Amino acid sequence: MPGPIDKVAAPDFADFAALADNLPQLCWLARPDAYVFWYNRRWTDYTGYGLSDMQGSGWEAVVDPAHLDRVVTGFRRSFELGEDWEDTYPLRRRDGAWRWFLSRANPSRDAEGRIVRWIGTNTDITETVARDQRLRDEERRYRSLVDAVAQIVWSAQATGAMPAGNAAWCAFTGQDEAQSVGEGWLSAIHPDDREVTMATWQQALARRSLYEIEHRVRRHDGEWRYMQARAAPVLDDAGGVTEWIGIHGDITERKLIEHELEAAKEAAEQANLAKSQFIANMSHELRTPLSAVIGYSEMLEEEVEDAGQTHLLKDLRKINDAARHLLSLISDVLDLSKIEANRMTVFAEEFAVDTLLQQVEATVQSLMAKKENRFRVELQGELGSMNTDQVKLRQCLFNLLGNAAKFTEQGEIVLHVRRDAEQGGEWLEFAVQDSGIGMNEEQVQRLFERFVQADPSTTRRFGGTGLGLAITRGFAVLMGGSIDVRSVEGSGSTFILRIPAFLPDADEQTGAAADEAVVAAHDPDTVLIIDDDPATRDLVGRFLEREGFRVRSAADGQSGLALARALQPRVVLLDVMMPRMDGWSVLSAIRADEALAATPVVMISFVHEEGLAVSLGATDYLVKPIEWKELAAAMAPFRGAAPGDVLVVDDDEGNRRRLAGMLAREGLPARTAENGAEALAALELQTPSVILLDLMMPQMDGFEFLRRLRADERWDAVGVIVLTAKDITPSEQATLRGKVDRVMSKGSTGLDELAQQLRGYVRRQPAEGDRQATEAPDRHTTQV
């Protein structure tokens, strides 16, 4: 422990020298005439030279020659004027390396103010200099990068405000700095995109998450450009946001191509639908005159026979045969076009398999006899009954047996049928085996393609459209089954048709439709489409959704009517031709139902029956194929401000999910937010009818959110139901008064009761002043 200061001898030069030797700097002493007469040990350690080499001006030998003149001039001048000296330059180390030093010298004066000596230091600043250099390099590289990328690079403050100096942004948009700073940049965004841009930006700021958006930006020349923006927060060591760095890329070309593709796809879909409708109509139109040809030729056969002109019979039969052949070809084309357009429906019915086989056997006998083929049916075990589309299964078997008969001469054709026990007896397997010409591998591969026969020459030799197998496979798939072929060229083929005994999903489908009708809640803003054709349901549905309608659909009249009763929809689009219950019957039922009598109904039909439609109470009438413009015009009266959705604000994920699930079941559209800040952003996107608000949340709690919500008159009409687990104090109660409509306790509120409350809101938006009249929330009386 050091003693009192007066007992210690005053420090002498040796003490200062020892002190100087221990400094990290190089030190030296000089006379007033700039003659250096002393160096500390670090000087010697660093430079490798002692006093003998360095005294006087010897130190000049270790100064970087590039700096020497300046250094010496400055050094002498300071000594002449008696002013402090400072300079920065490299000094050579003993190993020849150069390091940067900050060098300083100060004069030391006596009592009269005369300079007695100079004290100098040299501090190694190499690391600092290098760091500065690195920073300058990095800055230069960043600048080059910013200049090199095609995107606009910009920065924003942690608060989200744009600072001055975003030159690229200003250059692109033509905004000057004053226009772009703060939130001024928003005015360069397309007005229609501003709301969503701001909401997305606010959300990213609140979450400190990646900001990503596509919006239109006005370029300096006034043109709107589609741009993709991305920004990420720059975090400091503590995880705080120091700023945001973002880019804007011009994606206008891509957008235009996307729009073109979408338009082209739509046009193609429409053209495809029009094509299949045309083929269906055309085939139907062709059939009537063919029926007449067949009918008249048969009638003539009878009359010719009666008249004894039997020599004409043969020719009349040829007319009849040719007409029937043409009819079957037309049927094939119609079937295939329906399969392709997804318009082929299956109809399940219960039937005994052996009865079906007897009919098939009887029908194909004459066909088999044509080329002197032997035909037999081999049944394996009990076949039982099936519940599937009998008409289509029969046609599949005719096609396969017809093919076998066509490509086999004086051979044998066997139909093996068994119920597949390996599959629990739920499958029936029909194998048609022939001893005909067979096919090679490549032919087998192309077999099921449309219009393709095993060999082009086949058509000339055997005739046919080449559609039969494609239809057979299409039918098999529709019935939930498959078809396979085994063939060896020259020694026959076996076609194996496997069909589920019970048409899959048939029960589930009707079940699902019924369920849907039951669970559907009133939704007075939906459009209900009732059409048995899935393609029309899909296309019309998508069109209407694009037009901003909410769409529900039903596949037949009965379920459509049930759904209409449940939904009480805004308008019904009703197909005329439907199985079981057609459109006219549905229309009559709707008009007879008190709750639905006023519901507008737009009929859609292939045929012009406007008069009938109007007399039966249809609101409007559209003819298929549907013209989108006409549909849009017909639907125009049913547009209107849809009531807003329900915004669920709760920090607990489980709660959010539970509430969203309940809302979905109620048919109420819902959005969720994790805290007050997110909820504010969600409000900017769309005004909800009602907010379900939790009070205890991180970041921004329910009280603060309410304060901000009620400060903005835009949200005056938005109802708020507080749903909290917290006990509310009298002062909190006073805060909530007038700001919320109800306070409900989380623990004791049932979802059903809550749903009932919400339905009231989505139905009836509270009129202004309503809330003031509402009683102050009282947790005791409103707990349910």
Added chain:
Amino acid sequence: MTTILLVEDHEEIWDFLSRRLKRRGFDVLLAHDGQQGMDRALGERPDIVLLDMNLPVLDGWTAARSIKDGGGTMPIIALTAHAMSGDREKALAAGCDDYHPKPVDFSRLLEQIDALVPQVSAG
């Protein structure tokens, strides 16, 4: 004599069909749209109705239901365009007693008529 009401809008169909039926000894009444068919069925009470499904003014299904609802008790055979799955059920649901897919298989049609109007032997 059995009276058949044939409701069919295409002349090339009703012409030969009515002539062939007459050759078999049936009395044939004609109607060319659904409304007319319904009116004649209820007004003239034929023994059986052959009813095309794709008819102008009132389609076949609606006409069939209207006939039944209007007190018509005579059997109705639906003439459908194509042997489509579900055609039979659809016709039966509308109140028809049987259905016959076009093109007409005349002998089969006679069997169906016979089955529904057995007391009178035609032809």
